[in-house]
Amino acid sequence: MAKRTIVAMPGDGIGKPVLDETIRVLEAAGFEADYITADIGWEFWCEEGNPLPQRTIDLIEKHKIALFGAITSKPKDAAFDELAPELKEKGLVYSSPIVGLRQHFGLDICMRPCKSYVGNPLNFIRRGQGNTIEEPEVDTVIFRQNTEGLYGGVEWSAPDGIVYDGLMTHPKFIKNFGKVPKEELSVSTRIFTKNATERILRAAFEHAKKYNYKSVTVCEKPNVIRETSGMMYKMAMEIQKADYPEIELWNTNIDAQMMWLTKNPETYGVLVAGNMFGDIVSDGFAGLIGGLGFACSAQFNPETGIGVFEPTHGSAPKYADYETSIVNPIAMVASACMMLDFIDENEIASKIRKAVADVIADGEVKTYDMMKMRGRANVVENGAASTTQMADAIIAKLK
Ligand code: NAI
Ligand code: MG
Numbered sequence: 001m002a003k004r005t006i007v008a009m010p011g012d013g014i015g016k017p018v019l020d021e022t023i024r025v026l027e028a029a030g031f032e033a034d035y036i037t038a039d040i041g042w043e044f045w046c047e048e049g050n051p052l053p054q055r056t057i058d059l060i061e062k063h064k065i066a067l068f069g070a071i072t073s074k075p076k077d078a079a080f081d082e083l084a085p086e087l088k089e090k091g092l093v094y095s096s097p098i099v100g101l102r103q104h105f106g107l108d109i110c111m112r113p114c115k116s117y118v119g120n121p122l123n124f125i126r127r128g129q130g131n132t133i134e135e136p137e138v139d140t141v142i143f144r145q146n147t148e149g150l151y152g153g154v155e156w157s158a159p160d161g162i163v164y165d166g167l168m169t170h171p172k173f174i175k176n177f178g179k180v181p182k183e184e185l186s187v188s189t190r191i192f193t194k195n196a197t198e199r200i201l202r203a204a205f206e207h208a209k210k211y212n213y214k215s216v217t218v219c220e221k222p223n224v225i226r227e228t229s230g231m232m233y234k235m236a237m238e239i240q241k242a243d244y245p246e247i248e249l250w251n252t253n254i255d256a257q258m259m260w261l262t263k264n265p266e267t268y269g270v271l272v273a274g275n276m277f278g279d280i281v282s283d284g285f286a287g288l289i290g291g292l293g294f295a296c297s298a299q300f301n302p303e304t305g306i307g308v309f310e311p312t313h314g315s316a317p318k319y320a321d322y323e324t325s326i327v328n329p330i331a332m333v334a335s336a337c338m339m340l341d342f343i344d345e346n347e348i349a350s351k352i353r354k355a356v357a358d359v360i361a362d363g364e365v366k367t368y369d370m371m372k373m374r375g376r377a378n379v380v381e382n383g384a385a386s387t388t389q390m391a392d393a394i395i396a397k398l399k
Contacts, residue, residue, distance in 0.1 A: 004033040004343065007059045007066035011041040013315025015069020017325035018332035021391035022067065025333050028395040029355075031340065031348050036063070040097050041071040041315075045079065049087040052097035057104060060306065065343060067336060068310040071098055072317060095153070098310070102146050103153075105306045107299040108196050109203045110146035110278065111338070112312065114285035114295065115139045119361040121370055122290035124265065136266040138288045141213070143204040143270065144278025146299050148196050149228070151275045155188040163187075192228040192274060194235070201236050203302070204272035205244045213269030216240070217250040219257045219281050220273055232274065258284050286312060293328030293369045298338040309339040319375055325387035326379050328367040330356055333394065355397035365393035 008023065010016040023035060038056040045051040051071065060066050074082070079094035101107065116123050116138045128134035156163055164182055167173045177185065201218075208216050218236045220229035233251055240249040252260065254277045261268070261284050273281055286295035292313035300307035311331035319327055333356060340349035359365055367390050368379040380386050385393065 005063045008035040009040045010069040012072040013320035018329045019069040021329040022332045049092040066308045070315040072315040106301045108147045110144040110299045112142040112282040116289045117360040124288035140268045142282040143272040145200040149275035157186045158183045208270040215248040216270045296334035309335040358397045
């Protein structure tokens, strides 16, 4: 097979060390690819006024598969302050390049598996009957709609003109907000489309079927958010009845789900939600399996074959400038394994996953988070593995 080209987007902060180490692991595992480094993030906002330059979009369009580290996003005013002086007059507005990428390429399926590793000292434990300590085995895969909903970007402050007039046609708006001065209103919409909702639901059911999960849980709030959450649940019922009768369909509310995930996380198999609730619930489950150092994520468009694979964590700016990087590369390595699955390099993916699992089970090499230390430059002196040492340990286990 022709050698692949992978677009490597380190982005900001700790994105770079985790991506560098992950590429080293991929190479050691025998994955043959060329990597083209592509520009994304804060630096390009400050220098060019665009955190997602067109040349990066072109590279992804051409090569289809990208690994992404993390970016830094800052509030509106800070974004303006840090813009190069000659760009300040241009009326540029910062928006997150990763959200932009998702929308540009229609990467509407976001998949976030949360599976506990045996021996991870960060695994969730709870008290069982007779005061025993239980460590439930978590194996939940969250499917998050990645392009619409509350992160769709359709929002206004001080809505005016036909927007305000449109809002005033809704009886609930008139009753609850009709007397509020326009300048005191901020409105963010939550738009779901049938097409995208069906795609995320079907992706969730297909995954459950392929990997023998017994249930799919729609995690929304249909009793209150009747139109969008309601539509998602109704469509899930139709799809399950017509095409997946062997899989159980459960319906939970996001708030209750956040409580249940610490009571009985082992109950849940595949979970599906809109953009924001998917974001929330996937962080919740990630917390049960070790937190951000372990939380991986894939986002893709099944029709175009374009996929971007990234850890759930951000750029952790406070650790960005350490001479020796201390952060855990496992989330990025696990995201790269999802990339390998996506391009049918399953054997190499399994090999890397087994090496990661073996390192964790051995318990000899642990990054600072796994030792429950506070992140400081001296953690390596105190026995924690650096980012590079963790990658070395994974490489040593590859067979
Ligand atoms: P963050 O995920 O960067 O860091 C939160 C904390 O989690 C860190 O301080 C650290 O204690 C821990 N952590 C994160 N990654 C870790 C790793 N690999 N190993 C060990 N510990 C780790 O989130 P935060 O601080 O809320 O945001 C920082 C910046 O990142 C912001 O500018 C934010 O906008 C951006 N961000 C970017 C994301 C992306 O690129 N997809 C996602 C989330 C935040
Ligand atoms: Mg998040």
